[in-house]
Structures are given as C-alpha cells and as structure tokens.
Amino acid sequence: MPETLSAWERVLLARNPARPHTQDYVADLISGFVELHGDRRFGDDPALLGGIGTFRGRAVVVVGHRKGSNTQENLTHNFGMPRPEGYRKALRLMQHAEKFGMPLIAFVDTPGAEPGIGSEERGQAVAIAENLLALASLRVPTVAVVIGEGGSGGALAISVADRILMLENAIYAVASPEACAAILWKDATKAPEAAATMRVTAADLYGFGIVDEVIPEPVPAHEQPTQTIQRVGDAIERHLSELEAMVQDGDAGLDALLAARYQKYRRIGRWVEETDPTRHPNGPVPSHTAD
Amino acid sequence: MPETLSAWERVLLARNPARPHTQDYVADLISGFVELHGDRRFGDDPALLGGIGTFRGRAVVVVGHRKGSNTQENLTHNFGMPRPEGYRKALRLMQHAEKFGMPLIAFVDTPGAEPGIGSEERGQAVAIAENLLALASLRVPTVAVVIGEGGSGGALAISVADRILMLENAIYAVASPEACAAILWKDATKAPEAAATMRVTAADLYGFGIVDEVIPEPVPAHEQPTQTIQRVGDAIERHLSELEAMVQDGDAGLDALLAARYQKYRRIGRWVEETDPTRHPNGPVPSHTAD
C-alpha cells in the first residue's frame, strides 16, 4: 500500500462498504459463535454485535459495531451507530467475559454513537461512561481492533483495552472530519483538510503511542478480505498470548495486567509544564508527556 | 391491640391511607436525608423512594415503596407499585450502600410491582430478579421493615435482608387476597376468606420463621404515627447494632454475615421427604424443614 495515500483517501477506504465488517471477522475467526442479544433493560441493538465463541483454542467474548454492506443492511443496523442499549448489551457481555475468564475481543467500526432524541432520553452519555469505567478494571485480557471507522466516544466505549490494534487504512478520531471542518472552517466540504489536520490515520495514532500495532494492508482490506481477516486474527492471537502469559498466575497477574492497562491510559496526553510557576512565570518550558 | 382482629381486618389496616408511609419514616428517623433519583437508564420512578442520610449515628442508604396519603398523591406515586426503573434505582442505591459500607434500610409497602405493558416491555421480571441476586450477596448489613402491604415479588425485590421486621398490622403474601380469591374461588369477594387461608399476618409470618420480629401496634399505626415510627426506629436500631457487631472485623465478619443471610433463606420451606424411596415407596414420612 503506497505510503503516499492521503488521510482523506484512508478515510474513504475506512468507510468503504465492501470492507470486511465485524460479522465477517466473527464468521472467519470465531468457531461455535453464539450471538447473545439484549441489554436486559430495554432492547436489543442491531448496531452492536456480541456473543461468545472459540478463538484459536480459547473461549472468548466478542463485541463489535455492526455495519451493513448495503443500504438495506445499513438501515437495519443503524449504520453501525449504537444506541444506549447497544452499549449496555456490550457492558453485560464484558461482565460475562470477566465472570468466566474469557478474554474480550472488540471490533471497532462506527461513525459514532447515535445522536438522537431516544438515545439522549435513555442516557447515551452515561451508557458510554459506564463502559469506560468497566473496561478500565475488567479482570480479563482485552484486545480491541479498529477495523474501519473509530468514531469518537462511540468507538471508545468498547475499545479501552490492554492492546489497541489498527488496520493500516482504519481511522480513529474525536469527531468526523466533516464535523471538524464544519466547526473549525464553517465548511463541511473542507473535510479532506480536516482529516489531515486531525491526524486520524493508523500511522498517526501509532506515532502518538495511542495504538499498539498497525496491521498492514498490502492491498486495501476490501480487495483481499480473507487475507486481511487472517492477518488481523494473527495479530489478535499474538497479543492475546502475551497477555495470557501475564495472567498465568491468576489474581496477581491480573492485578499486574490492570496496573499496566491503567498506566497505558495514564500516559496519554501532551502538555507543557512549568515546574515552578513562582520562579518562571513566563519562561520557556519543555514539552512533556508523562512517560 | 386485640388478638382477635381477623386477617382481613389487618389487611384493611395495612392499607389504611392514613397509615405512616415510607416518607414519614424517613422524615422522622433519617437526618440530613438526601433523596437520590433515577436509574441512569430510563427514568425516575416516583413509586420508589431512595437516598442517603444518617440514622441514629450511622450513615445509611434507605429505599422504600412510596405510597400517597390521598388519591392525588397515589396517582403521582402509582399507588406504590414500582416499574422496572424503580427497582433499578433501588439496585443502584444498594450498590452505593455496599461501596461505602452504609447499612441498607428498606421500607416495604406495596400492593406489588406494577402490572403493565411498559413494565413488561422494560423487564419487570428481570429487574426484580437482579435485585434478589444483588441482595443475596450485598456486603453490608441489611434490615427490611414491612410497614404496610408486602405484596409479592414487588415487595421481595427490596426486602431480602439479614433481618425482616413486620409491624403487627402489616401483611406479606405471594398475591393479594383478592387475586387469590379470584383464582381459587373464582370470586374476588371471597378476599376475606382468602386472607385468612393465605396466612398473611405478621404473627403468621413470624410463626413460620420468615419474619424475625413483629413490632407491636398497641393502637393501629395511623392513630399513633409518631410513636409507631419511633418504635420501628428502635427495632431497626437494635437489629442494626447486632449486625454491626458481627462485621466489626471487616471482611471475615461480612463473610459470616452473608453466610448467615444465605442460611436464613436456605431454610425457608416445608416439605415431606422420603429418606429412601426404594424402601418406603408409600410409607408415612415426617414433615421437614431444613433447620
């Protein structure tokens, strides 16, 4: 894949409807998959797929955003934009993973959490926040893979994990380039510029230390879906094996896993710090990250 | 209070709208009460009151069914019949109690969980069941007081506790006498007979070992509300003090508390058991309880 693809070209690839989606990864990588439905409170969200199955010799829980491959499917699955009940189904399955010691695999592919009247009424914000809280201390190895669009809090709500992997042409950002352009340039057609400015690509995110591995796409995923899926499977397996080795000794290992997960997020951020503001109120100061 | 009151007369006393309700107990017994609202998922149920405050020197969480004292209030509070969001608010507050080590005090006064289309759609059954599960292992002392009507699963969902107390004229039953009469006699006007047959009074429940203490009403509660409330407060304090003594040493004490709570419910039931069915297939066998 040429290095020269622009951020915007990658945005378009990430959104290509022919790109393999969560259900394709599940079909190829998870054996004996049993889809589990519902949040036990309000509904079953077709934009969020979840269930249990076997991944290369281990029982796992899988959650993922569910996009369609055509308009009809996308209408059924709300374009992969979960409502609160989707996040609550995911939460239930995360707790299931923890209870039974099943690693959690999350496939991230969403434009974002649904903005809507019903979603606000039923607490979209708190549904996302509760997942962030649960994922921070889930006592089981967790791996998230951004396979397409990683859109804002709606992506983050299932992707706080020990390892975050990204396909080369996937994107991850705090807002869509269109929304960013509309806010900053007052012009949504400036989305390509916004995409570049926001640094949304896998290479960017890896460079920032937010993503742990970029999974190459020698050709775009939708042109070689089977090989892409296997390559993603190999990467998940490698990371899961490392994490499983950490927790061999049970609780002490899990404590260490959680401590490492905390430090991973603890470190993220860039700022400038005056070490002693009384002495150098306006002096130049070095740029910092916590690590 | 004359021993000669019939079960039905007690049913009528338990339902007397002038009888002190949860909010009256909270007003008189809990200082600095802060009502906490909402289930964080769907709504705030006015049929279930909850919050935190201080009860005689200790911080506690209080939950209780909220009935009105007149028709207007009863319409507002749905006659004390919670919807799923009410039970989910209670669950949230139970978890709050456990997190902060605050004993849980529950006031029970409901005809039952609301039977309705919306309640079924939002999972009345699972909402109740989740509370039963949570209360079984809540790591904090719990005391429930049946102050009026203890109606079915809707009452049980907040009253699984280390100690269950009942006012002398309160009732507790698996169904209302009217419903029982309609099912068994095909005649709801036979409710008085059903009340007697179902053994719904505090004395009955105490005799069965289900209730731990009957709090006397020398005169019916609604004629001496202040004194009744103080008498209930005294009983709660006595039981809480005993339970607090059990958990003085922290986790080991809490384990013992939970073990005792389990045994308390484990024992409830009456059956006949053939010790060896192959030898005595039809022979007479003694009646058993587990204790």
Add this chain to the structure above:
Amino acid sequence: MRELFRRQPRFTVEPQGEDSPVVPDDLWVKCPRCRELTYSREFERELRVCPRCNHHFRLTAAQRIAMLTDPGSFVEWDAGLEAADPLGFAAGGESYPDKVATAKRKSGAREALITGSARLDGRPFALAVAEFGFMGASMGSVFGEKLVRAIERAIEQELPLVTVSSSGGARMQESPFSLMQMAKTTAALARLGEARLPHIAVLVDPCYGGVTASYTTVADVIIAEPGAMIGFAGPRVIEQITRQKLPEGFQTAEFLLEHGMIDLIAPRRTLRAKIATLLDHYALARRQPARRTAGAAASAQEAPDA
C-alpha cells in the same frame, strides 16, 4: 438424537393439559394453531413441533429430559421430596393435599420440578426441569428446595447448570413459602456465580410470575423456544388492570428478544446442539489462565457455613 425422544421409557409420558395435541386415531395429530394434521410418527420425529406452522407443543418434564440428555445418563436427585401443607390450606372444598394428589395422578410426577445430573453427548451437567402438568409448575417449597439442592450439588461437583422452566405463577397454597422460594433459589444462584459455573436457562411456554422474576432471568444465557409466552404478570391481568389492548405479539419470545430480555430463540430441534456448544465454551474457559484464582468471590465461598 431425535430417536432418544422415544427411547427412555421412564420419561415417556403423554402431554397433559390445555395444549395436548388432539390425536384422532393415534396416528394423526391436529395442530391447534394451523389445524393441519401431522402423522404421529413425524410429529414425534419433529420433537412435537408442527412441521407446517412451527407451533411448539408443550412437553412433559420427562420428554424434556429425554430430549436434552444422553440415554440412560439422567440420575434423578431428591425424588422423594413432596409437598407438605404448611398453611392447612383448603379452598372450594378441596384441601391442598387433595390437589397435590390429583396433580400427581394426572401428571405422573411427584412435584413440579425434576432435578438430576446427566450427560449431553458426554458432557456432564446438572439439569432442573419444570413439569407444567403438575399444578402449572407453580414454585412451592419442594420446587425451591430441589432447585437449591441441585445448585449446591452443581457447585460441589463443578457442574454447569441447565434449567428448563415453565410456570403459571405462584403456589397460592403455600403463600409466604412460595414467595420466599424466589429469594432462596436466586441466593443459591449467587453462589453458583461466585463459583463461576454457568447457568443456562431455557424458558418454554408458558413462563410467568415468580419463576420469571427470580432464578431464570439472572441466568448467564437465556434461551427461549419460538412462540413461548413469557412475562411477569399474565396478559389477562394486564388487560383487566390497564384496560388497554395488548400489542401484537406481546410477551412472546420474539417480543422479549426485541426488547432485550433474552439472549436467543432456539427452535426445539436446535436446542440440544446450542446447549452443547455453550457448555463447550464454558468448559474451555474454565481451564484458561485469566480465571481468577482467588478474591472476594472465592473467599465468600469459604465462609464458615459452606
């Protein structure tokens, strides 16, 4: 597996009650929903599901056990428990013991729940099956005690638990004892959960009241049969009280799935295989490194009374 359904003589009891298939000459079964006739051998081969309209006929506990276990593998637990009469209950000239005697005669069962250990294509598990033909599988003391003993044995023997539930509601004749079985059974499941053993609940038509509002709906996986009616309050009660027309399909398994209350709907002919797959996943997980080795849950297990 389909053949099993006829092979275990101890557990081949004809279905009873309002849903019994009408069998004109012992050779044809008439479906109460689509009115089509099915040859009785085909009907049995289809596990008593109408091949025309997919109507799932009710089964007896014995038929359920035959359907979900390897032949000869089911070992019943606590068969000797029978109802007492703690309230001295009588209504309409009939005492509770009379009612129980009638239920025993009609259903061929001794109580409304049958429990035991069994194997499913070799996989060991604990099984509890409600018998709707016995007083509408109302949850009295015996139901609760048998279920709790089964859960405690499952914990002791590290077995996964499968329950098949159906219930018309409470056992009025044991009023407060019946109510408390909701708490008792759910408390036992809390311990099963602490032991990290799975509970797979199968809800079959009809499933109402205390059973729905207690042990069944806190299961790790909830499976329903197609078309099964499942709810807290019965539809007639709701209609009477709310004076509203109930929505189309209200309280069906399909309605519950849409409202997020169950994990999946399994047509009867897929149920056994679905449970087998789930048991495999949980068995595999039990050997995985991420299994907590200790902690608060485990320490509660070791409490003085355990």
Add this chain to the structure above:
Amino acid sequence: MRELFRRQPRFTVEPQGEDSPVVPDDLWVKCPRCRELTYSREFERELRVCPRCNHHFRLTAAQRIAMLTDPGSFVEWDAGLEAADPLGFAAGGESYPDKVATAKRKSGAREALITGSARLDGRPFALAVAEFGFMGASMGSVFGEKLVRAIERAIEQELPLVTVSSSGGARMQESPFSLMQMAKTTAALARLGEARLPHIAVLVDPCYGGVTASYTTVADVIIAEPGAMIGFAGPRVIEQITRQKLPEGFQTAEFLLEHGMIDLIAPRRTLRAKIATLLDHYALARRQPARRTAGAAASAQEAPDA
C-alpha cells in the same frame, strides 16, 4: 457564605462569553431570559441567579471556587500545566497555540480545568472546576492530566472529590489525545471508587460531549443546576440529523431528572449546603464497621505500579 462570593480577590473574574450579563451602568444587570433588571449588588448576593425567573447565569471557575470553598482554603494543584500542540494544528489561519493564547487572555485562566484542595465549612475535599470561558472547557490533554492528578492526590490523601463540569465538547485541536482523556479520567475514577472515596459531580450549563460521556456521569452523586443544558450530542446536531423537532425542555436538567440520569437538581443557593451534607454522610460511613477492610478492590490498589 454569600459574602464569600466577593471576598476572594484572586477568584473574582467577570463572567465571559455569550451568557455574560449585560450591565448597563455597572449598577443594573439585565436577565437574558426574563429581561428584568436586577440591582448588581442583589445580583451578586443571589450568586448570579435572577431573582425574578431563577435563571442561573454562568459562572467562571474562580466564582465557583469562591462559592464552594472556605475563604483562603483553596490551594491550587498543577497550575503550571498548559496546552502543547501535539498535532501542529492550524485551521482558518489560526494555529492552536494562537487560540490558546487568546483563550488565556480572554478568560484569565491558563487552561479549562482548575484543580486543588479546599475546605467546605472545615471539611477537606478535592475540587476540580471547569472553566467554560477557556475554549468552551473542551477536554484536552491538560484538562485530563490535571483531573487525573487531582484524583490520584485525592486517593493518596483520602479526600472526597467534587467536580464542577461544563463543556462544549471535544478539543478538536488535540483530536486523538482529546478523545483518550475520556478513558484516562474515567480509569482514574475507577481507582477512586476502589478506594471507596466518593465523587460528587455538579453539572452546570452547558455540559456536552466527552465530559458528559466520561467522568461526570459515573459519579456517585450527580447534581445539576436548574435549567442547565446537559447531553451527549448537541441539540442542533440532533435536529439536523434526525430532522425531528426536539421535545419541550429537551436536555434540560429537569428533563434529565425525569429520565433518571441525575440524582438531584440543586438551586445555586442550596448547592454548598447540599454538598456539605453529602460529605458528612460519606465521612461518617468511612468510620463504620461494615467498611470492607480488604478484598479484590483493595488488592488492586496495592498492585506493583500503585
């Protein structure tokens, strides 16, 4: 307490932005909602709440701190943190550092969150207050880092945490870093919870986006000011996308209370007393016997990195 509001010179900054009261001659304040004029001394005495229509004017972080702390008790933490420019962001001819410089000048604050320890009628606590006047209190790296440090100090010093939040959304200029602050701050709160220290969140107008969908809504108690607009997606976005008319009162504090999302609404003049009462309850609970002394939560606290 009302007097405090004017007493701390360091934290008396005039309100900025679109909600600024119009003060015709420095003596009268005109309410943008009811259009009534209020004498400015009365306006300050009422903590900037319109005495006619109860409209709660926006406050600066400094005014919030003055309102919720004992005079002179606030000790700021990490005042020296300022935004970096990790993306080299520029849009419309203005760089991110330019934008930050403008925000600093306009708001008088150095970033969108001010943290520190303080006392409330003698009760020690940790406090974090968002400054809406600084780039709409968008949550960038500095916001996240200051909040996490405050939470870690609260754990270390066993202090309860009070946050006062307001936000217009994400800090676009730090795109992925901004997003990750949601995870970072919430993870720190998981540890505060394991230490069983309370977090009381006060949501004030307006509170949207990542701040609402992370640390604020997992608080132990969520309090909102009357009329505050609170939500995940902004109302204009929802209206544009759904092409539906928004319901009356949509996303107001009152709407959230009705929908079960917040614990209570506290008019500004009651807020301080309400927080004091809550802090007393949690402080009392901390000394009670039922407090777990050990367990999974506590052991996680003692992990190698802690």
